Amino acid sequence: MLEINHLRKTFGRLVAVDDVSFTLQRGQLLGLLGPNGAGKTTTVSMIAGIATPDSGHVLIAGRALSGDTDPAKRRIGLVPQDLALYEELTARDNLRFFGALYNLAGGALDRAIGAALELVELADRRNDRVKDFSGGMKRRLNLAAGLLHDPDILLLDEPTVGVDPQSRNAIFDNLEVLKGRGKALLYTTHYMEEAERLADRIVVIDHGRVIADDTLAGLQSRVAAAGSPPANLEAVFLTLTGRSLRD
Amino acid sequence: MPLRPLTAMVRKDLQLFFTDRRAVIMSFAVPIAIASFFGSIFSGPRGNAKPATIAVIVVDQDESTISQAVVAGLEQDRNLKVSRTAVDDARERVRRGRTSAAILIPKGFGDAAGLAFFSGQEKPALDVLFDPSHSMEVAMVRGILTAHVMQAVSAEMFGGRRGGELVDQTLAGLDSTSMPEDRRKLLRDLLGSVQTFYRQPDRSAGGTGLRGGLTMPYTVREEAMTAGTNVAYNGYAHSFAGMGIQFLLFAMANLGIEMLLERQRGLWKRLRSAPVSRLSLLAGKTVSGTIISLMTLSVSFGFAMIVFGVRIQGSLIGFLAVSTACALMAATFGLLVAAVGRTPASARGVTTLAVLMMVMLGGAWVPTFIFPAWLQQATLVVPARWAVDGLDAMTWRGIGVRGAIAPTLVLLGFAALFAGIASMRFRWEEA
Ligand SMILES: Nc1ncnc2c1ncn2[C@@H]1O[C@H](COP(=O)(O)OP(=O)(O)O)[C@@H](O)[C@H]1O
Ligand SMILES: [Mg+2]
Numbered sequence: 001m002l003e004i005n006h007l008r009k010t011f012g013r014l015v016a017v018d019d020v021s022f023t024l025q026r027g028q029l030l031g032l033l034g035p036n037g038a039g040k041t042t043t044v045s046m047i048a049g050i051a052t053p054d055s056g057h058v059l060i061a062g063r064a065l066s067g068d069t070d071p072a073k074r075r076i077g078l079v080p081q082d083l084a085l086y087e088e089l090t091a092r093d094n095l096r097f098f099g100a101l102y103n104l105a106g107g108a109l110d111r112a113i114g115a116a117l118e119l120v121e122l123a124d125r126r127n128d129r130v131k132d133f134s135g136g137m138k139r140r141l142n143l144a145a146g147l148l149h150d151p152d153i154l155l156l157d158e159p160t161v162g163v164d165p166q167s168r169n170a171i172f173d174n175l176e177v178l179k180g181r182g183k184a185l186l187y188t189t190h191y192m193e194e195a196e197r198l199a200d201r202i203v204v205i206d207h208g209r210v211i212a213d214d215t216l217a218g219l220q221s222r223v224a225a226a227g228s229p230p231a232n233l234e235a236v237f238l239t240l241t242g243r244s245l246r247d
Numbered sequence: 248m249p250l251r252p253l254t255a256m257v258r259k260d261l262q263l264f265f266t267d268r269r270a271v272i273m274s275f276a277v278p279i280a281i282a283s284f285f286g287s288i289f290s291g292p293r294g295n296a297k298p299a300t301i302a303v304i305v306v307d308q309d310e311s312t313i314s315q316a317v318v319a320g321l322e323q324d325r326n327l328k329v330s331r332t333a334v335d336d337a338r339e340r341v342r343r344g345r346t347s348a349a350i351l352i353p354k355g356f357g358d359a360a361g362l363a364f365f366s367g368q369e370k371p372a373l374d375v376l377f378d379p380s381h382s383m384e385v386a387m388v389r390g391i392l393t394a395h396v397m398q399a400v401s402a403e404m405f406g407g408r409r410g411g412e413l414v415d416q417t418l419a420g421l422d423s424t425s426m427p428e429d430r431r432k433l434l435r436d437l438l439g440s441v442q443t444f445y446r447q448p449d450r451s452a453g454g455t456g457l458r459g460g461l462t463m464p465y466t467v468r469e470e471a472m473t474a475g476t477n478v479a480y481n482g483y484a485h486s487f488a489g490m491g492i493q494f495l496l497f498a499m500a501n502l503g504i505e506m507l508l509e510r511q512r513g514l515w516k517r518l519r520s521a522p523v524s525r526l527s528l529l530a531g532k533t534v535s536g537t538i539i540s541l542m543t544l545s546v547s548f549g550f551a552m553i554v555f556g557v558r559i560q561g562s563l564i565g566f567l568a569v570s571t572a573c574a575l576m577a578a579t580f581g582l583l584v585a586a587v588g589r590t591p592a593s594a595r596g597v598t599t600l601a602v603l604m605m606v607m608l609g610g611a612w613v614p615t616f617i618f619p620a621w622l623q624q625a626t627l628v629v630p631a632r633w634a635v636d637g638l639d640a641m642t643w644r645g646i647g648v649r650g651a652i653a654p655t656l657v658l659l660g661f662a663a664l665f666a667g668i669a670s671m672r673f674r675w676e677e678a
Contacts, residue, residue, distance in 0.1 A: 011678070042678050050519040050677040073522040082513030086259070088266040093259075100255030101521035145517065 031199030136167025256531030289482030311357030489611030503584025536578025565651030
């Protein structure tokens, strides 16, 4: 479904993403795990077609995006790391706007909005302004906004930052549902337990480079083979990325 | 270009605009308030029907026939509002700005002026104290004063009792002047004729022209060149155009800053990840900006028409063309702000300054005809100048549709320039 090959992106002298490759299948959740500044968001932006790689390419169902208006963009749903919502508008007006960007209108738009709000359990708050929502509700709406046009691939950039445990669990449940529907999910995080709980496969990146691409069990056995005690993912992560502080 | 995303963007921007109470007040209420204020100042209390009178103080320390005649003349002048007081009080009132000017007629002025009238020697001084912030009015006072002094002195010299005595004195003093003998003789003959003239019995019956003194040999008929003889310069038409433009530029700068905020909040990532062209995204902003600008102008002018009787004396089509071009120019100015601005905060500071400079030089605060000539030329590079001039032409100047062509084209040119620079400089990458 999604294949990325040797992606590289620099900002001046800084190499933000350096030769990153991985693939993602239908019904699979891939955890892109890395500390702050590892290059996760930059990678997601290149996949979504909103940042141009210096080299390498992104294939969606075997084809590269051909431009801003490529219909293949409809197959991707982006859930940005920031709460990308209009605070002054109601939940429904936000979704109406984002849906219209994908040329949805009328009954189709209403149904899409209804289904997305139902999934994230915000149907009864549809006419409230986003600025009155709690952090967890905003995160859930942020997720719903990426689902409206029923994309095959969901790019979730740290979708649980700053939410209460209830909302976080609700989001996890949503993702399980979506996975069950055959969506391909790319999930970036620096929380080990999230990757542990959700991911079918884990790609660990640091300083823009892939340092591991394996299943959870595979990663654990690798670290064990290097002589550490039987490890949870946190230990694996620290072993792989080192203990120096990140910003 | 698919219409649905475009209309959705416009609808969303309008929704956001109307939920932002501050933006609405800044675009509708504030320009009306400020324009009403400026308009009332520049229109004067009753339009231009009656020229404003200037308050002056006259202190007559001489109290001679001549000085009293001067004071009487000033008091009757319809351009002045004369009050009398003592010297110290006069100085104090001018210094405090309560009155524009004070005229001090010193002791001995009348006789000295009479003696100087023919001989041209030892002219007495007349003191005018003035408030430097009213220098334009002081120039008028000087002109009016000249007329009344000439009239009073000449009337007395050609027919008054004291005038006769002064002519005698002048004759007596002639021998001691340094005048050449032949010219002295001519003047003596002239003054002799004057003496003979006013010693005639029943002088007034003949209705001699000099009895009333020398007067200005002309009067001025002034006609303000506006839409027609019945249409006065309307300070409100100008101030509402100026303030309308100032605040629609502010609104559009704000729209540009909102775009920077959209980027900062990650919203622009959503817009860019959707299958919408760059042209649609910029066009969407331009259309919503143009609509908001047109609403600002319509509300401003609507208010001015209903409350202050401003009329479109020129062409309605021309007015709509200038307004639309102006709105487009402002909307693309917003795009420019979004394209070259870095952070919302820094953009806000710079654009506020830019807008204020632009409208100040464009004549939105004070009309450009007050500017010195070089500045009137220089400000032709300021788009706001064309907007203000174009709207002035279509309202109180009452110029036909052809007068709208140049401002409309120039404003559209600026719009194209702004849009071009904006699309070249816009950051499309979202990392
Ligand atoms: N637009 C940009 N300009 C300059 N540097 C950037 C930009 N975006 C990201 N970076 C840098 O690239 C690196 C990777 O950033 P990012 O992809 O956001 O990391 P992550 O999402 O893993 O925290 C960081 O060092 C970040 O500072
Ligand atoms: Mg990130």
